[in-house]
Amino acid sequence: MPREKSALLAVPAALDAETRVHDDHHVSLRLWLRLLSCTNQIECRVRQGLQSSFDTTLPRFDLMAQLERAPRGLKMSELSQRMMVTGGNVTGITDGLEKEGLVVREVDSADRRVYRVKLTAEGERQFRRMAAEHESWVIDLFGALSPKQKKQLMDLLGELKEYLAGLNGVSAGEKP
Amino acid sequence: MPREKSALLAVPAALDAETRVHDDHHVSLRLWLRLLSCTNQIECRVRQGLQSSFDTTLPRFDLMAQLERAPRGLKMSELSQRMMVTGGNVTGITDGLEKEGLVVREVDSADRRVYRVKLTAEGERQFRRMAAEHESWVIDLFGALSPKQKKQLMDLLGELKEYLAGLNGVSAGEKP
DNA sequence: GGACAATGCTTGACATCTCAAGTATCTCGC
DNA sequence: GCGAGATACTTGAGATGTCAAGCATTGTCC
Numbered sequence: 001m002p003r004e005k006s007a008l009l010a011v012p013a014a015l016d017a018e019t020r021v022h023d024d025h026h027v028s029l030r031l032w033l034r035l036l037s038c039t040n041q042i043e044c045r046v047r048q049g050l051q052s053s054f055d056t057t058l059p060r061f062d063l064m065a066q067l068e069r070a071p072r073g074l075k076m077s078e079l080s081q082r083m084m085v086t087g088g089n090v091t092g093i094t095d096g097l098e099k100e101g102l103v104v105r106e107v108d109s110a111d112r113r114v115y116r117v118k119l120t121a122e123g124e125r126q127f128r129r130m131a132a133e134h135e136s137w138v139i140d141l142f143g144a145l146s147p148k149q150k151k152q153l154m155d156l157l158g159e160l161k162e163y164l165a166g167l168n169g170v171s172a173g174e175k176p
Numbered sequence: 177m178p179r180e181k182s183a184l185l186a187v188p189a190a191l192d193a194e195t196r197v198h199d200d201h202h203v204s205l206r207l208w209l210r211l212l213s214c215t216n217q218i219e220c221r222v223r224q225g226l227q228s229s230f231d232t233t234l235p236r237f238d239l240m241a242q243l244e245r246a247p248r249g250l251k252m253s254e255l256s257q258r259m260m261v262t263g264g265n266v267t268g269i270t271d272g273l274e275k276e277g278l279v280v281r282e283v284d285s286a287d288r289r290v291y292r293v294k295l296t297a298e299g300e301r302q303f304r305r306m307a308a309e310h311e312s313w314v315i316d317l318f319g320a321l322s323p324k325q326k327k328q329l330m331d332l333l334g335e336l337k338e339y340l341a342g343l344n345g346v347s348a349g350e351k352p
Numbered sequence: 353g354g355a356c357a358a359t360g361c362t363t364g365a366c367a368t369c370t371c372a373a374g375t376a377t378c379t380c381g382c
Numbered sequence: 383g384c385g386a387g388a389t390a391c392t393t394g395a396g397a398t399g400t401c402a403a404g405c406a407t408t409g410t411c412c
Contacts, residue, residue, distance in 0.1 A: 027326050028318040029311060032218065034333045039215040040260070041340045042208065059368065076391060084216070089369055091392055096367085113377045113390040135205060142204040144339030145332070150203050153332045156325055157210045163320030164217045235398065252361060265399055267362055272397085289360045289407050359408070368399075378389075 042141050049137050054130050059083070059093050061134070064102065064119060064127045073106065073116035102126060218317050225313050230306050235259070235269050237310070240278065240295060240303045249282065249292035278302060 047058050066082050067074060076094065080087045094117060097103040102123035108114035119127065145153065223234050242258045243250060252270065256263045270293060273279040278299035284290040295303065321329065 027323070027330075028315045031318060031326055031330050031333075032314050034330060034337060035211075035215055036219070038333050038337050038340065039211055041337070043212070045340075045343075057367070077389085085368085086370060087391065088371080088393075092368075111378070111390085115391075138208050139204045141340065141343075142207060142336070144336050147203070149332055149335070150207055152328065153336075154203075154207050154210060156321070156329045156332070157207075157214050159325070160318070160320050160329075161210060161214050161217070164214065164221075164317065167221075167317075233397070253359085261398085262400060263361065264363075264401080268398075287360085287408075291361075353412105355410105355412090357408105357410085360406085361404105362406105363402100363404075365402090366400085369397080371395090372393100373395105374391105374393075376390080376392100378387105380385100380387085382384090 042138075045141060046134065046137060049133065050130065053133060054126070056130070059085075059089075060097055061127075061130060063090070063093050063097065064123060065131070067103065067117060067119045068124065068127050068131070073118035075108075075114050075116060079117060097123070218314075221317060222310065222313060225309065226306065229309060230302070232306070235261075235265075236273055237303075237306060239266070239269050239273065240299060241307070243279065243293060243295045244300065244303050244307070249294040251284075251290050251292060255293060273299070 043058070050056050050058055050061055062083055063079060066079055070078075074082070076087060076090050079094070080090045083090065094103060094105065098105060102120055104118055104120055105115040106118060108116050142150065219234070226232050226234055226237055238259055239255060242255055246254075250258070252263060252266050255270070256266045259266065270279060270281065274281060278296055280294055280296055281291040282294060284292050318326065
């Protein structure tokens with residue numbers, strides 16, 4: 001029945017009605033909540049669209065999207081990186097798509113550990129249909145914002161994204 | 177190995193290098209991508225923090241957060257609504273928390289179909305510790321943005337959110 | 353008061369997801 | 383060449399998530 005995912009309502013108690021705390025505290029938390037809410041709403045709609053119009057799922061679509069733009073195929077590990085999920089996950093999704101004939105695993109003659117995953121002709125055909133619809137959904141979903149607002153949002157998120165990426169190197173300290 | 181979730185890289189083929197298409201097409205798609213990326217990055221960090229610091233998960237934390245602000249307890253269905261997930265899901269998460277003694281199901285004397293879920297004393301204690309940490313993480317993660325920028329982002333997302341909520345009534349046509 | 357729909361929750365089947373452990377294969381140094 | 387370590391993928395356990403079907407209880411209408 002619910003239409004979207006977790007809201008992470010973690011506004012930390014104690015400040016129900018009469019907020020004595022510095023309001024700046026709340027700001028970040030509420031911003032996070034709103035960000036999450038928007039993303040989930042949109043993701044949920046895209047998911048539903050893919051389900052009802054094409055009887056497929058978002059990770060399947062995502063995997064095919066990666067392959068579409070890599071005519072020479074991708075290794076499982078490359079798919080894993082680009083989809084930002086673990087390798088084991090890619091194995092499962094690829095299994096499913098292969099069973100449906102939308103994708104093939106070809107062994108790499110140069111390195112027999114590697115599978116080169118490619119879209120089949122059928123897979124490509126199906127993806128193209130899905131991609132067109134998908135794009136129109138997304139355009140509609142962002143119809144609330146003017147081009148100028150879109151640019152603003154893009155810039156703000158860009159700054160946030162870059163900052164988050166920066167945190168990676170500092171706290172995680174990637175070893176050579 | 178990957179640190180964040182799906183990127184939904186669905187920029188629809190055909191426009192690899194020389195984009196002939198109206199650029200406004202791309203804008204919404206890229207905006208969506210960036211929104212998703214930011215949300216996933218943050219969500220992923222919060223998740224990792226909860227895991228490593230408290231050996232718990234985000235949906236468990238979310239459920240406890242809902243209960244924290246409802247001293248009289250919540251029905252399963254209310255939890256389902258507020259967490260924006262299905263009822264079956266709430267059953268599972270509640271089972272886990274109950275097994276750990278952080279939460280109890282009490283039967284409602286007025287309506288024997290209903291469970292009233294409450295935090296135990298231990299649950300409340302644990303949640304308070306987690307909430308404090310959680311808030312500081314979120315504040316840090318949004319440290320990239322000035323108060324002014326936060327407000328801008330808040331407003332833009334607000335507009336988007338409201339628009340998305342509006343789409344609900346139109347396309348889904350809720351029956352009386 | 354008795355059928356019958358609506359409500360609240362649980363269950364089971366399935367798709368994602370993560371992580372850690374396992375199996376192949378490759379590469380490098382000796 | 384041969385063995386140690388790195389790399390590529392799969393597997394299995396466990397948590398989340400959806401959906402549809404099932405059970406118990408409630409409420410309503412005649």
